[in-house]
Amino acid sequence: MSATPPSAPATNAAGALSRHQVVAWRNAMFVIFALCGLALASWVSRLPAVRDELGASTLDMGVLIFGLSFGSILGLLVSSHIIARLGARTTMRWGFVIAPIGLASAGLAATVGPSFPVIFVGLAVFGAAFSICDVGMNVSGAANERALGRAIMPIYHAFFSFGTIVGAGLGALAEALDVPIAAHIGIIALVIVALGQVSLRFLQDENFLADGDEPVADDDHSKSWRGRLSIWRDPRTLLIGVIVLGMAFAEGSANDWLTLAMVDGHGVSGTVGALMFGIFVTAMTVGRLSGVFLLDRFGRVPVLRGSAVLAIIGLVIVIFGPSAEIAIVGIVLWGLGSSLGFPVGMSAAADDPKTAAARVSAVATIGYCAFLVGPPVIGLLGEHFGILRALLVVLVLVVAAGLASGAAREPKNPTVAEA
Template sequence: MAQSSASAAPSEPLDRAAVIAWRNALFVIFALCGLGLASWVARVPAVRDALGVSLEQMGVLIFGIAAGSIVGLLASSHVIARFGTRTTMTWLLLGAGIGLSVAGLGATFGPSFAVIFAGLALFGICTGMTDVAMNVSGAANERLLGRATMPIFHAFFSFGTIVGAALGALAEFLDLPIAVHMIAISVLIVVAVLVAVRSLRSEHLVADGEEPIPVDDHSKTWRGRLSIWRDPRTILIGLIILGMAFAEGSANDWLGLAMVDGHGVSNATGAVVFGVFVTAMTVGRLLGVRLLDRFGRVPVLRGSAALAAVGLLIVIFGPTPGVAIVGSVLWGLGSALGFPVGMSAAADDPRTAAARVSAVATIGYFAFLVGPPLIGFLAEQVGILNSLLVVLVLVAVSGIVSYAAREPRATETKPAEPRPAGSRGPVA
C-alpha cells in the first residue's frame, strides 16, 4: 500500500462524482478526528476520579496528547512523502483507535497512569499525522472543486466534537465503563475509516486524464523537506495559524472560567457561553466559504481578525454578562476561518504541500501547548479577563501578516469555473 512521493499514483478517472465522493470521505475523516478527541475529553473527570490524582497530575496526563501530536506533526511530512495521504490516514486512524482503547483500558483496569499516558501519546501521534494528511488531501480536493472548501472540512471536525461530547455525556449518565466507551468509539472509527478511504484519491492528481503533479527534488529527502522552514512564507502563514489557534484554544480552555470569575455567572451559564462560542465558530466555518469565494483570503482573514479582536475586547471589558455573551459570538465567528484558510494557503503548491502544512500546523499547535499555562500564569497576576489581552495581541499579529495567505497568481488571474457532470478539469 506504500506510495512514494517520487513516483506519484497513476491517473484515475476524476469526474464530478469522484471528486464529490472524495470530498464526502474527507468530511467523515475530519468528523472522526473530532469524535475521538471529544469522546476522551468528555470522560476526563471520570478518569480523574478513577486515578484519584491531583489537577496538576491530570495536567501531565493530558499533556500526553499534546506531546504526541507535536511528534506526529513533525514526522508527518516524511510519512506522507513515503506513503501518501490516503495510506497515512488509513493506518494512522486505525492507530488512533488503538491508542484510545489502550487509554480506556488503563483508566478502567488498575487503573494505571502509565498505561493511560501511553495510550494518549499514541493517540496524539496518530491524530497529529492524520491532521496534516487530511488537510493536504483536503487542499487537493479544494483545488479540483475550484472553490473554498477547507472551512467546511473543519466544521465537520466541530460536528464530530459535538457528537463526541453528547455521547460522552450519555456514557456518564449510563455509568458506562470508560474502557467500554473508548473501545466502542474506536470500533466506530475503524469501521468508518475503512469505508471512507475507498473514496479518497491521491493528492497528486489534478484533473481527469492529466499527469500527476510532480514532486520537486527538495521534497524527496528528510533534509529537503525540513528546508521548508527557511521559507519566510512558511513562518508568516504559521503566524496566521498561531494567532487564530490561540484565539480558538484560549476560548476552549478559559472562556467558561472567564465568564464565571470575571462576569460572575454560574458554572452552568459559563458552560452555555462556551457552547455559544463553539456554535458561532462552526457557523462561521460553514458560511465563511461564500465570503472566501467572493472576496478572497486576505480580506476575509483581515476581517476575521478584526471581528475576533472586537469580540475579545467586549468579553474583557463588557459591563454586563449579556454584553460579554455577544462578544463571545463575535470572538467565535472571528476565530472560525484562520486555521482552515491557513492550511489551504500552506498547501497551495502541491509539490511542497505536505512539508509546509506540517510546518505551519506545528507552529499552530504550539498555541495549544503554551496557551493554557501562559494564560493561567497571567491570570494569577492580573486576573482572568485581563490575561486574555495576550490573545488580542496574537490575533492582531495574525491579521497583520494575513497577506501571506494570498492566493497563487494562477488562481487570481484565472479562477476555476463550474464544470458540468462528467466534464474534465475542476469541478464546482
C-alpha cells in the same frame, strides 16, 4: 457518499478522475473530518470528570493536556516524511487505528486506577497519530479542491466542527448521566475505527492528474528529508504559520480550557460548561459554512483580518463579562472569529501542489506550537490569576495573526479555479 468505493487506482488511463470519484472523495473527506472532531470533543467534554477522578489541580490538568500537545508536535515533525513515503491515504488508514487506541487507553486509565501517567501516554499516542492524520487530511482535502475546481477547505473544517458539536453533546449527556469515562470514550473509539476505515476507501491519490495536466516531477521539496525541511526557509511559509499559530491558539484554548473556565470562572456546573463548549463549536461551524461565500466575495486577507477582530472582541467579553449569560455572547464571537484561520491557512499552504505536503506539515507544526505551549502556560497563569485572566495571552497571538494575514493572499495564477 457513493455506495460503491472506487477500486481503480487514483488516476485512470487518461490521467484524470471521473466526477463520481471526485464527489465520493469529497464526501469521504466530510466524514473523516467529522470523526476527528468527534474524537477530540469527546475527550475535551469529559475534562471536568477526569480532573475529579484524578483530584488534579489546574496546573496538573495543564501538564496532562500537554501530553496531547507533545504527541501532536512529534507527529507533525515526521508527518511530511511519512506522507511522502506512504501517501496521505495509507498514512490516514494507519492513523485511524492508532489514534483511537491511544484515546481509549486514556479513557480507561481515567476510570480504572485512575492513572495519571497512563492517561498522559495515551494522550501522547492519540496526539501523534491524530496530528499525522491532520496533515494527511489537509493535503488530501487540498488535492480534492483542485479536482473539484472550487474552494471547499472551510467546509471540510466545518465538518470537523460538526463532529465536535456531536462530541460535546454526547459528552454533556454522558456527564449528566454519570456514564463512566472509559465506557464513553471506548465506544467513541470503536465508532471512529469502523467509520474511518470505510470512508478511507473512497479517497484518491493526492498526486492525481486533472484534465490537461502534465505530470509534475519531484523536486527538492519532495524527494528527500533535507529537501522537505528546506521549506522552513521560505518567508511565506513562516508568515502563514503565524496566522495559523494565532488562530489555532484561539481555537485550541477553547478546546482545552473553555469548559473549565466557565465552571471555575463563571460558576456554572460541569454539564452547563460542556454545553457552552458546544455553543463555541456551533459558532465555529457557522463561521466555516459561511466562510466559503465570504472568501469568494472578499478574498482571504480581509476575511482573516475580520476574523481576528471578532475573536478579540469575543475573548474580552468572556474574560471580563460580569455573568455567564453575557459570556455566551463572547463565546459566539470567539467561535466565529476562530473558525477560518486554520482552514484558510492550510489552503494557502497547499497553493503549490509540488510542495503541499511539506508546506502544510511546516505550517501545521507552527500552529500546533499553540497546543504545545498553550496548555502549560495557561495552566501556570491560571493557577495564579485564574483561568479567565490567563486567556489574555491568547489576544496577543490573535493580533499577530491579524497582522500576518497578508501572507495568505491568493496566488496570481491559483491552482484551484473558482466555482
